[in-house]
Amino acid sequence: MDHARFAAFAGTLADAARAVTLGAADRVAENKNEDGTYDPVTAADREAERVIRALIERAWPDHGISGEEFPEKIGAGRFVWSLDPIDGTRAFICGLPSWTTLIALLDEGKPVVGLIDVPTLDERYLGFPGAPGLKASECRTLGDARLATTDVHIFSAAERERFDRLRTGARVTRYGLDAYAYARLAVGSIDLVAENSLKPHDYNALIPVVRAAGGVIGNWRGEDEYREGQVLAAATPELFEEAVRLLGA
Template sequence: MTAVDFTAFVERLADLASATILPFFRTSLGSKDKNVGGMFDPVTEADHAAEAALRRVIQDTFPNHGIIGEEFGSIRADADYVWVLDPIDGTKSFIAGLPTWGVLIGLLHRGRPTYGVMVQPFTRERFIGDGESAIWRGFGPDHKWTERKLSARICDDLGQATIITTSPLLFQPEKLEAFRRVEARARLSRYGGDCYAFAMLAAGHADCVVESGLQMYDIAALIPIIEGAGGIVTTWDGGSATGGGDIVACGGAGLHGQVLDLLRGD
C-alpha cells in the first residue's frame, strides 16, 4: 500500500468509528460495569459496536495484521503490523454527556508506535501523528474545515506549568502521593480529559499529563501524536510508554525531567 492509500484507509476507519458511535452519544444509552466489585469501569453498546466494526474492516483489508483492542482482546499480537484500538477512551465522560472522550486508533510496526489518530466525533476533531509530525483537523473560528500543525509548548518551569490528570481517584495511595508532589509545584492543575488531555498537550494548551495504570490501548495511538508535536511521553521511570502503565507526558525535556524527579521522590 502506498502512503496515500494508507492515509485514506486510516481516514476510513476514523469515519467508520464516528458514524458508529455518534448516534449513541447523549442518548439514554445504558452501560455495564466491567469491574464488578471494584471501581466502576463502564462499557456501552457504542464501545462494542465501534470496535467490532473497526476490526471487521482491518481484518478484511489486512488479514495478516494483528489487532489489540480493549473490548475484544488480541489476535496475532506478534505480527509485524498490529492495530491498537480503544473505541471510546473516556467512557465515563461519554455516558455523562461530556465531550472529553475520543476514539484511539494506533498502528505498531514491530512493536513500535508508528501512527496514531485520536478522533472526537462530536466536536469533529482529529489529531493525527506519525512520530515525526502531527496535525489537527477541525473547524476553525471561521467555521470552515481547516488543518494545522500541532506543536507542544515548551515550559521548563513547573511553577508556570499547567498539568492534567484524569482523576486522582485512579491512583493507588503511594502513587497519589507522588502525583501530589508534582501538583503542589504546578501553577495550574486540572482533572478530566482521558485521551483529550494528551491531545491538548500536543496542541500546546497543557504542559504535562500524569496518569497511572494505563493499558496499551489507552496510550499507543497517542504516542506518535505527542512525539510528532515535539513532546515527550514515557513511563514514570523514563522507559517506553508503549505498553502502558504509569505514564507522564510533557511538552519538553526540561519539564519532563523535573516531573520524573518528583514522581520518584528525588
C-alpha cells in the first residue's frame, strides 16, 4: 500500500479539523456519561468529526470509519479510519495548548498510518513505515528517563501502586499531556509514557507514530494488544523491558 499517499490525506483531514477547532468560540462541554464519571464533549468535537467523516466518505467511500463521537461506519474493504477529533478535551475547555487531533488508518485492523496534530502549537507528527522526521531518544534506563502520564487519579489502586514503581525510579515525571506525550516521545523529549483507560480512538494513531520514531509501544505486559486500555510506550527496547518488569503484577 502507498503509506505516504494515505499519510498526506490524513494531513488534509487534520487541516480541515483545525479549521473547526482553532476557531471554536464555544468551548462549553457537556458530560457524555450518565454514571457520574466525567467524560466531556464539546460542539467542536462533534463538528470536527463530521467534517473529517465527510472528506473520507467523498475520497474513499468504501473505507470504514470509527470515531469517538458518532456510530461506526462499516466499510466494504480492508481499510478503516480511526478518529478522535479532540483528544484532551479537558485541556481544550481549559484553554491549554496540549490537546490534539488523532487520525489513524487501519489495514485489516492494524494501525499503519498515524497522525498526532497539535493545532494550538502548530505541530504535526506523522507516522508510517519509512516516515521521515521522527526519532526517539536513546534512553535505555529508567533512572535517566523522562516519564509522562496524563492523570494518576484515573488509575485503580493496584495500577497506581504499579505506576509509582516507575515514578519513583524515573529522573522526572510530567502530567496532563494526553496524546501529546507520545508525540514528544517520537521526537526525543519524553522517554516513557504509561497510561490506562484508553480506547481504540485514543491509541490507534499513537502506534505508528511511536514505531516510526524507533520507539516501542505495547501494553503493560509488553504485548501488542490493548483491549484493557493500558498503553506503555518507550524510546528503546531496553527501557520498555525495564518498565514492563516494574509494571508487572
